Amino acid sequence: xxVWELIIQQPLTxxxxxxxxxxxxxxxxxxxxxxIIVNLAxxxxxxxxxxxxxxxxxxxxxxADLQKKFGKDxxxxxxxxxxxxxxxxxxxxxxxxxxxxxxxxWIALYQSxxxxxxxxxxxxxxxARYLYPWPVVFxxxxxxxxxxxxxxxQPNMILAVLVGVGMWVxxxxxxxxxxxxxxASQNQMMxxxxxxxxxxxxxxxxxxxxxxWFVNSLFRIILQYRMTGWGGLRRQKPVDTEAGKKYxxxxxxxxxxxxxxxKEGQVIITDKESLKKxxxxxxxxxxxxxxxxxxxxxxxEK
Amino acid sequence: xVKLRKLKIVGLILLVIAAILCxxxxxxxCVSGMTPIGxxxxxxxxxxxxxxxxxxxxxxxxxxxxxxxxxETLKLPAQGGIFGSCSSMLSCGGGTSRVPxxxxxxxxxxxxxxxxxxxxxxxxxxxxxxxxxxxxxxGYLSSFVGSLIIDQGKLYVGCSDGWIYCLDAITGxxxxxxxxxxxxxxxxxxxxxxxxxxxxDKTIYAxxxxxxxxxxxYTTEGSIIAKPLVYNxxxxxxxxDKxxxxxxxxxxxxKWKYDGATNWYWTQPLVVNxxxxxxxxxxxxxxxxxxxxxxIKVFDNTEILSVSxxxxxxxxxxxxxxxxxxxxxxxxxxxTTQTITQLAALTGTITSPLxxxxxNIYFQTQDIVIQSVNIENGAVASISLxxx
Numbered sequence: 001x002x003v004w005e006l007i008i009q010q011p012l013t014x015x016x017x018x019x020x021x022x023x024x025x026x027x028x029x030x031x032x033x034x035x036i037i038v039n040l041a042x043x044x045x046x047x048x049x050x051x052x053x054x055x056x057x058x059x060x061x062x063x064a065d066l067q068k069k070f071g072k073d074x075x076x077x078x079x080x081x082x083x084x085x086x087x088x089x090x091x092x093x094x095x096x097x098x099x100x101x102x103x104x105x106w107i108a109l110y111q112s113x114x115x116x117x118x119x120x121x122x123x124x125x126x127x128a129r130y131l132y133p134w135p136v137v138f139x140x141x142x143x144x145x146x147x148x149x150x151x152x153x154q155p156n157m158i159l160a161v162l163v164g165v166g167m168w169v170x171x172x173x174x175x176x177x178x179x180x181x182x183x184a185s186q187n188q189m190m191x192x193x194x195x196x197x198x199x200x201x202x203x204x205x206x207x208x209x210x211x212x213w214f215v216n217s218l219f220r221i222i223l224q225y226r227m228t229g230w231g232g233l234r235r236q237k238p239v240d241t242e243a244g245k246k247y248x249x250x251x252x253x254x255x256x257x258x259x260x261x262x263k264e265g266q267v268i269i270t271d272k273e274s275l276k277k278x279x280x281x282x283x284x285x286x287x288x289x290x291x292x293x294x295x296x297x298x299x300x301e302k
Numbered sequence: 303x304v305k306l307r308k309l310k311i312v313g314l315i316l317l318v319i320a321a322i323l324c325x326x327x328x329x330x331x332c333v334s335g336m337t338p339i340g341x342x343x344x345x346x347x348x349x350x351x352x353x354x355x356x357x358x359x360x361x362x363x364x365x366x367x368x369x370x371x372x373x374e375t376l377k378l379p380a381q382g383g384i385f386g387s388c389s390s391m392l393s394c395g396g397g398t399s400r401v402p403x404x405x406x407x408x409x410x411x412x413x414x415x416x417x418x419x420x421x422x423x424x425x426x427x428x429x430x431x432x433x434x435x436x437x438x439x440x441g442y443l444s445s446f447v448g449s450l451i452i453d454q455g456k457l458y459v460g461c462s463d464g465w466i467y468c469l470d471a472i473t474g475x476x477x478x479x480x481x482x483x484x485x486x487x488x489x490x491x492x493x494x495x496x497x498x499x500x501x502x503d504k505t506i507y508a509x510x511x512x513x514x515x516x517x518x519x520y521t522t523e524g525s526i527i528a529k530p531l532v533y534n535x536x537x538x539x540x541x542x543d544k545x546x547x548x549x550x551x552x553x554x555x556x557k558w559k560y561d562g563a564t565n566w567y568w569t570q571p572l573v574v575n576x577x578x579x580x581x582x583x584x585x586x587x588x589x590x591x592x593x594x595x596x597x598i599k600v601f602d603n604t605e606i607l608s609v610s611x612x613x614x615x616x617x618x619x620x621x622x623x624x625x626x627x628x629x630x631x632x633x634x635x636x637x638t639t640q641t642i643t644q645l646a647a648l649t650g651t652i653t654s655p656l657x658x659x660x661x662n663i664y665f666q667t668q669d670i671v672i673q674s675v676n677i678e679n680g681a682v683a684s685i686s687l688x689x690x
Contacts, residue, residue, distance in 0.1 A: 120338040121404055121447050121487065124527075125568070125613050125653065128583045133564050139523045139543050142485070142502055 001129065008104070012112040014132045020116070021140040028147025031113060031208055035215040038109055046220070050227045053174055055090045057228070106216075113208045118142055119153035147211070156207035163210050164199030166217030171195060173224045338419055340402035343449075343615065343655030344664045344672065347409040347428070351659070354403030355687040356670045360416050360424070362431055363672065363685055365659070372689045373431035376401035376418045379442045405449035405459075405489070406655060410471060417446035417459050423467075425474060435474035437467075447487035448529075453497075453511060460486030460499050466507075468514050478514040482507060484525070489570075493532035496551060498539075500526025506539055506547075508554060518554030522547060529570035529615075533592065538578055540567020546580050546588070548595055558595035563588060569615045569655075572623060574637045579623050581616050585609035587625060587635065587642075599640050606633065607644065614665065615655030619677065624663055626652035632663065632675055646680040648673065 001010060012034070020030035039046070062084055070077040085091070118124040124142060131137050145153040171191045202210035342354030351363045360373035378401055402419040409415075413434055416424045421442035425434040444463035451458050456477060457469045462485045468477045483503030490499040496517060497509045502525040508517040524542030531538045536557055537549040546567060548557040565584035572579045577598060578590040586609070587601040603609045608629045616625035623635040630648040635641070645663075654666040662674040672685045 121341075122337070122339060122653075124487075125583075125611070128566050128568075128611060131565070135523075135543070138566065139504075141542060142525060 004108075005130070008108040009111055009115070010130045010132075012108055013115050013127070013130045014134070014137055016112050016116045017131075017137050017140050017143065018134075020143050021136050025140065025144045026147065027116070027143045027145055027152055027208065028150075028211060030116075030143075031147075031152070031211050032215050034109070034112075035212050036219060038105060039216065039219045042105060043223075046223060047227070050174070050224060052090065054228050055088060059084060059088055059090060109212065110209055113212055114206060116143055117145060117153050117206055117208050119145070119206060145208070150207055152208035152211060153206050155203050155205060156210060157203065159207045159210035159214060160199050160202035163202040163213045163217070164195045166214050166221065167195035167198050168192070170217045170220045170224065173221060173228070173230060338402040338445075339668065340404050340419065341614075341653040341655075342403040342666060343406035344657050344666065345407050345409055345414075346657065346659045346664075347414075350428070351664060351672065352407040352409060352414050352428075353666055353672060353687065354405065354407055354416055354418075355689075356400075356402070356666070356668065357687065357689060358400035358403065358418075359689065360403075360407060360414065360426060360431060361687050361689075362414075362428075368685055370685070370687070371431050373424075373426050374433060376403070376420055376422070376424070378420055404447045408450055408452055410452040413471070415450055415452065415457060415471070417448075417450050419445045419447065421445055421461070423450065423457070423459060423469065423474070425471075437469055437474045437476070439474075443467075444485075448489040448499075448527075451490050451492060451497075453492045456511070458490050458492070458497055458511075460488060460490060460501070462487065464501065464503075466490070466497075466499060466509070466514065480507070480509060480514050480516065487527045489529040491530045491532055491537075491570075494535075494551060498530040498532065498537055498551075500528065500530065500539060500541075502526070504541070504543075506530065506537070506549065508537075508551070520547070520549050520554045520556065524566070528567050531571050531573065533573045536592070538571050538573070538580075538592075540569075540571065540580060540582070542566045544582075546571065546578070546590065546595070548592070560588070560590055560595040560597065562597055562600070565611070568611075568613045572616060572618045574618045574623055575621065577637065579616065579618070579635070579637075581612035581625050583611040583613060585611055585627060587612070587616075587623075587633075589640065601633075601635065601642050605642050607631075613653045617656040617658050617663065619658040622677070624656055624658070624677065626656060626665065628652070630667075632656075632680070634677070644680075645677070646675045646682055648682065 016030050016034050019033050020027050023029040063081060066077060066080045066084065070080055115123065115127050115130060118127045118141070127141065131141070145151050150156045150159065168191065171194055175187045175191055198213055202213060340354065340356050344351045344353040346365070349365050351365055353361055355361045357375070359375045362371045403416065404419060405417045407414050407416045409428060412428050413425045414428050418424065421444050423437040423446070426432060427434055444461050446459060446461055448460050452471050455471050457471045458466065460466050464482045464484055464486060466480045466482070466486065468479060469475060470477055482501040483505065485502040486499060487502065488500045490497050492511060495511050497511050498506060500506045504523065504525055505519050505521045506526055507519050509515060510517055522541040522543050522545065524544070526539065526541050528540045532551055535551045537551050538546065539549070540546045544563045544565060545559050545561040546563070547559050549555065550557055563582040563584055563586065565582055567580060568583050569581050573592060576592055578592045580588045580590060582588060585606065588597060589599040590597055608627065608631050610628035612625055612627050614626040616623055621637050623637060624632060624645065626632045628651050630650050630652050632645045634643050634645045648667065650667055650669065652665060652667065656663050656665050658677065661677055663677060664672055664674050666687070667673055670687045672687060674683045675681070
């Protein structure tokens with residue numbers, strides 16, 4: 001065995017087998033528990049990543065101001081943005097760097113899941129090289145690949161869809177909204193590309209991996225929710241109201257009907273969009289206006 | 303500066319995608335042995351060697367002139383949708399686009415039989431390799447990993463669905479079957495009208511060959527993939543619990559158990575000069591007393607220069623035992639003096655069973671070649687199995 005296999009892959013594989021044995025040979029439960037253990041071990045890194053993203057989110061209004069102020073001078077804008085990042089202690093590449101640091105652990109975990117599954121004869125023969133000389137490990141192999149009626153050694157459509165959905169939710173929650181159209185477009189691309197790519201891969205490989213991905217996403221979603229709430233999944237907040245200004249609030253459809261009967265009693269707080277709508281003439285207003293025109297025309301004719 | 307930033311972002315995205323792709327292609331497929339390739343051994347009958355090639359077809363080689371014949375390529379079960387083909391593309395070397403063959407062909411009368419990883423059993427004419435029958439005629443069973451066996455006009459084979467199938471060897475018609483508790487990847491043995499086979503459910507089963515009714519079972523502490531050996535009314539079989547068992551053929555009672563190895567027993571043991579030679583995946587060859595199971599000699603790392611797993615079926619010839627290991631080294635043990643010598647060293651792993659025929663050892667290697675090694679001087683020659 002090489003260093004990678006000796007230090008990372010072998011211990012992970014044996015732990016996976018032992019967990020499976022402890023839970024009555026249930027490999028699905030073993031994958032779930034190992035995923036949680038590994039995620040807990042990487043918690044400091046993950047928390048750092050989420051905190052960094054949160055800081056970035058908090059900087060967005062300031063970044064938007066800079067965009068407005070120096071939008072035409074790209075060089076100056078970049079300088080000011082870097083200055084702002086520096087002052088706030090945010091490293092824009094930090095999130096990606098932390099993700100890359102975690103990559104080897106994920107790879108090892110994937111490989112351990114595949115190894116322990118030993119779905120094909122070569123895989124089983126290969127697995128023998130990785131086993132510790134513990135009786136429990138030797139007698140537990142081959143592991144039972146069935147979990148909730150799914151063969152974890154075969155691709156599974158349901159799990160693949162769950163992987164895609166889970167990853168999309170996770171991506172959406174962790175994406176920092178941006179006023180910069182280019183960044184927003186890149187974020188949008190990543191939000192869709194990553195889940196699609198992983199869902200596609202989940203449909204092509206042993207579903208034990210898909211289970212791992214799904215549990216991993218679920219863990220990250222819970223963590224993200226605890227730290228930042230629903231994040232990008234939340235609907236856009238209404239813009240702040242300015243003192244001294246009057247706004248018209250449009251209630252849903254039923255309230256609009258009331259508008260026709262009694263305009264005076266309307267509540268006066270709204271968001272930008274509703275305000276725009278409120279400025280358009282209502283159906284009844286148009287009717288009255290048209291009628292008035294007709295009356296004028298009639299008078300003129302007289 | 304803005305351009306630089308743009309480049310950084312694009313580079314980062316590309317890096318993430320590339321990492322994921324690497325993860326997918328190398329992490330899952332090649333590194334961890336997800337792709338079935340096959341390790342069929344050879345059978346010689348009438349100076350013709352039959353082998354299931356890693357191209358997924360039966361090949362016959364006339365050993366006199368090395369002329370070769372290929373049977374029709376085994377067919378893969380239809381894979382659903384685009385994802386079946388995608389997973390083929392993502393695997394190493396297109397391994398899943400051909401049918402792996404693990405079992406060694408068996409020749410009986412004018413037919414040669416083969417069980418494929420695609421879940422089908424094939425019978426071919428020995429002369430022209432034309433197909434005689436296929437079982438099942440429609441559809442596919444689960445994968446066959448072990449070899450089949452022919453006895454008194456009946457074909458017996460264990461399947462990954464846990465069943466032992468008994469077919470009419472002439473027509474391919476189903477006669478009887480028995481379902482064990484888990485997958486069967488081992489090869490059966492027949493002795494005294496008793497069929498013996500190990501299963502992943504950790505049990506060795508003994509059946510009456512006449513009607514496949516159960517005679518007895520013996521449960522070990524690990525799964526069984528090795529082929530049982532019957533010698534003087536005793537069944538010798540190794541298990542994944544790192545133990546070698548001697549079980550009385552008549553009633554299935556334990557005679558002795560040896561648990562000195564440190565890994566799985568993958569192959570059938572051999573008896574030479576009243577000594578049991580048991581190869582283990584720990585890379586050692588254990589020589590045991592067949593009466594008591596006590597170790598007489600262990601060929602370990604003090605005598606084997608390159609210790610690696612022995613997954614290839616060893617073979618005995620006269621007073622010698624030959625075995626090959628994962629590192630591609632072939633060793634020769636003189637059973638009279640209990641000395642070991644290195645016969646030949648090949649590049650690449652050897653997992654295919656060894657056979658001896660007219661002074662040469664034959665086995666298949668992963669470059670789709672039949673290797674022959676002279677048992678006297680270790681001279682190596684090769685015959686390609688690649689068609690076309």
